[in-house]
Amino acid sequence: MNSKSQNSRQLYARLLRHVIPYWKIMVISVISLLILSSAEAAFAAVLEKMIDKIFVAKEQLYMYAIPAALVIISIVRGLMNFCGVISINWVANKIVMDLRQMMFERLLHLPVQFYNDNSSGNVISKIIFDVSQVTAAATETFVTIIRDTFTITFLIALMLYYNWQLTLISFISFPVIAFAVKAVSKRMRSLNTDLQDSMGDMTHVLEESVLGHKVVKVFGGHDYEKKRFDDVSNWIRRYANKVKITSTASVSFVQFITALALALIVFIAAKDAISGGDFTAGQFSAFFTAMGLLFSPIKRLTKINENLQRGLAASQSIFNLIDVTPEYELGKQLEQPLRGDVEFRNINFSYKNSEESALNDVSFSVKAGETVALVGQSGSGKTTIAGLLPRFYELEHGSIQIDGMDISELDLKVLRNNIALVSQDVxxxxxxxxxxxxxxxxxxxxxxxxxxxxxxxxxxxxxxxxxxxxxxxxxxxxxxxxxxxxxxxxxxxxxxxxxAPILILDEATSALDTESEFKVQAALENLQKSRTTLVIAHRLSTIENSDRIIVLDKGKIVEQGTHQELIRKQSYYFKLHNAQFDS
Ligand SMILES: Nc1ncnc2c1ncn2[C@@H]1O[C@H](COP(=O)(O)OP(=O)(O)OP(=O)(O)O)[C@@H](O)[C@H]1O
Ligand SMILES: [Mg+2]
Missing domain, CATH: 3.40.50.300 (P-loop containing nucleotide triphosphate hydrolases)
Structure with a gap:
């Protein structure tokens, strides 16, 4: 997988691009959250009037106005919260769906090599778990960022209006908080990446034990599987703990800093009041309330990093999958089906991450309508040859031609439409x-x-x-x-x-009893008459009638000819044949 590590800003930008189609709903959400965020400041302002006008000045009008204002603010707050949260969730769920569909679409077009390199559990966990992590991040982060930054802005504006000197003093705590947030976010991101990887590992272990339950039972793999699962679930527990410890510690730290600032403010305001300042009781209450109200949004903003980093780590993993280069699909289109002249030219092939080459200078051709059998010991490269024809792997050396056209130039769909395959593992x-x-x-x-x-x-x-x-x-x-x-x-x-004009049969009848095989064989021979067939079989009796038999040994063609010719040669094929008939 070409895992490009992207920085946070690039990840945001990429995620944002998925939001663009839904910008109208986003605007509704932003406006609702904005109105919602003014509610806190409004409450503080009402408090000032309540104390100064009702309790100090005893003005009658405010006896009705203040309770009415409280009710109205509550209603607006409730409505705006509902609109804001519901609309952002709608968008988030849309994006989750879009990403999942995009990933699945990509999955269908990934090269075979990708599936060799990545366990299915890990891939499945990306689409199921990682994507839902992005929802959590997308909604919570967005709501908190918009609502709380505006709440903070409104509250600070109110505080500045009441007493700018005191407000500035309270700002001392901000750089300290910002520093803490930055340090925490870095650690969070790396912890969350580890957590996701472990989730993938867990899915992987689970899947293997569920799919292989019979092997586990008969070969007594219980202890082994249990240990694997215990290990990985213990990892997950440890990461989850570390995540919680980091986030909780950072919240406590921020709370402490805020409390220190509050204490300082109270002290200064008290000193001012006692020495006869003009700050009214209502204004002081409102100022102090506004400052207290700052506390929760700041706390949430620090906590948001946990979600944000989890979301970013998850989106990194998602984009890594989306960015894997898919199979090269486009190419020559054809008017009519292929005739089926197949030619392998000097194929040297080795699987990625494998030192030994699977095929060594393999060349042979099959005329349209011919049946060619591939025989040889297990591991000699038969399935590999069969897999190169539908381009499960791209060639680096040599070429394969069908009807005189290089298969790498053909459109992948067109090529595969012309091939029918019965593989070893149905x-x-x-x-x-x-x-x-x-x-x-x-x-x-x-x-x-x-x-x-x-x-x-x-x-x-x-x-x-x-x-x-x-x-x-x-x-x-x-x-x-x-x-x-x-x-x-x-x-x-x-x-x-x-x-299809080309038929590949890889051990297609190996699991059949002699009688069924005989019947199916007849049907297959009928089928082979009009098309090019590559047939792979261990049971040599089934391929004796082939037009040609190619014998492979350790990735090399060592003999080819008809059954009669090869028997007469008394070499590889002869030995394989005798070994079967003696037993
Ligand atoms: N996906 C893979 N990645 C790495 N090596 C592979 C892969 N598939 C096969 N090989 C290796 O390539 C060689 C040829 O394998 P291949 O499957 O073509 O053998 P085969 O002749 O079909 O054997 P069998 O008769 O057992 O099916 C073997 O040595 C095998 O270990
Ligand atoms: Mg095979």
Missing amino acids: VLFNDTVAANIAYGPLQNKKERDAIISAATAANAMEFIEKMPDGIDTLIGENGAKISGGQRQRLAIARAILKD
């Missing part, structure tokens, strides 16, 4: 049998008849018919409710239905 979706067979753009388009005939050709109809709702039966998460051989037959039906 993936099924938690949907109906029919939706699994007609997966992708075929969904909705293909008629049931086509699905049924594909399923029939794959010898799958016999078990599908026995299911409660036939092809409309739900098969559970990753096909939990069907057997290994049944999965393979569904995957084959999916490939048959796709009807």
